Amino acid sequence: MPQNRNKRIELFIANLTNVIVHRILEIAVDNKEIASKYKKEIEASLKLTKKYREQINPIQSPLPEKQALAIRQKLLNKAEIRLSSRISQGYKNLHLDQVEEFVEAALKELKII
Amino acid sequence: MDIIAKVSRGTKMDQIYLPKNRSGLYLGSYVTIQAIIPPKSKETLFFYHISKLEPIKQKIVEEVFSVIDQTIESYDNIILTGSFLEKGFHFNDLDLLLVTSDKIEAKPLEEAIEKITGIKTQVLIIDAKALLQGLAMDPLYQAMLSRCITKKRLIYRYQRSINYKLLDLHLLGSEALTRECDLLDGKEKYKLARNMVAIFLFLKGKKVTFKSIESEIQRKLWISSDEIKNNSGDKKIFRKTCQHLYNETFSLILNAAKSQQTNRIVHRKSH
Numbered sequence A: 001m002p003q004n005r006n007k008r009i010e011l012f013i014a015n016l017t018n019v020i021v022h023r024i025l026e027i028a029v030d031n032k033e034i035a036s037k038y039k040k041e042i043e044a045s046l047k048l049t050k051k052y053r054e055q056i057n058p059i060q061s062p063l064p065e066k067q068a069l070a071i072r073q074k075l076l077n078k079a080e081i082r083l084s085s086r087i088s089q090g091y092k093n094l095h096l097d098q099v100e101e102f103v104e105a106a107l108k109e110l111k112i113i
Numbered sequence B: 001m002d003i004i005a006k007v008s009r010g011t012k013m014d015q016i017y018l019p020k021n022r023s024g025l026y027l028g029s030y031v032t033i034q035a036i037i038p039p040k041s042k043e044t045l046f047f048y049h050i051s052k053l054e055p056i057k058q059k060i061v062e063e064v065f066s067v068i069d070q071t072i073e074s075y076d077n078i079i080l081t082g083s084f085l086e087k088g089f090h091f092n093d094l095d096l097l098l099v100t101s102d103k104i105e106a107k108p109l110e111e112a113i114e115k116i117t118g119i120k121t122q123v124l125i126i127d128a129k130a131l132l133q134g135l136a137m138d139p140l141y142q143a144m145l146s147r148c149i150t151k152k153r154l155i156y157r158y159q160r161s162i163n164y165k166l167l168d169l170h171l172l173g174s175e176a177l178t179r180e181c182d183l184l185d186g187k188e189k190y191k192l193a194r195n196m197v198a199i200f201l202f203l204k205g206k207k208v209t210f211k212s213i214e215s216e217i218q219r220k221l222w223i224s225s226d227e228i229k230n231n232s233g234d235k236k237i238f239r240k241t242c243q244h245l246y247n248e249t250f251s252l253i254l255n256a257a258k259s260q261q262t263n264r265i266v267h268r269k270s271h
Helices: A002-028 A032-036 A039-053 A065-088 A096-109 B055-071 B106-117 B128-137 B139-146 B164-179 B186-203 B210-221 B225-229 B235-270
Strands: B046-048 B077-081 B094-099 B121-126 B148-150
Touching (some): A039 B164, A039 B186, A065 A096, B106 B121, B139 B148, B139 B164, B139 B186, B139 B210, B164 B186, B186 B210, B186 B235
Parallel strands (some): B094 B121
Antiparallel strands (some): B077 B094
């Protein structure tokens, strides 16, 4: 059902946003050795993202261009909003310019684009 | 007939003297000589906040520690923690911390322990400095060491320090609880809830122990740990309470970021 599909896409985006924000935060941590120990923390979100992707057709090939672009844009907006809210509270070393690069890589990995 | 005797030095060959007055071991008979293995002295392990451990588990712990003893040349301490120390036999794996400054591969050690015990094992190799750093900054390290068995006595002193970026990274892992609990199994839910509650306690300046986490789960999420693990209880309420606690914890992190930033500015102005 299209309604279910839209819901799944929304949840896919929410979880993937979490993964992207996590990756950007990891870079912001001053102690890289410690930060690398926290890679496992995001496994639950990554697992859910993959689960949702498996429920969005077509599974094995990229989504239609219009839909893929819409997902990409939503992801960019959500990740930037979440990171900006942190920056406004005094967070240091958060590089918003890296968001696009991470979003592209993740979407390719999950066969959205 | 068994005779215990000492090997003594000879000029051309070493020898063992047998008493003339004996029954058996006649002249001309062939005998085997075997070294006596001295009995193992009973090892003292250190138990922290473990009221009871099943005897079979204790044997496993002794076996695991002896495997590490035989495999690793030098180390500062061995710490066993995690679900194995919970009552009963519902544990997932053996969680070990090997405290050493030597560069050691965890994989062969994990395999050696798994081969002997048949239990999936996770070994974290960590040096004493990193362990102290972890204890100062990471609530889960504090929780881990609040209930454990160690080879040597635990002596450490640290001052709690709030690294808001690390706590934020930590908390992000639990975000899945606020959206779609239904796709997570009970164990995953419990792990994420425990993580979130530990961060909350840490930020509130409270003690982070397995006991305090359990009671805070009940207080804040209105559900017992066992219910979460068994995936029972009202899912809607659980998601709501998780969302509430997540928001509360996240604002504590943002406050910490803000106050650290303000402190820095004040510090700069005063110089």
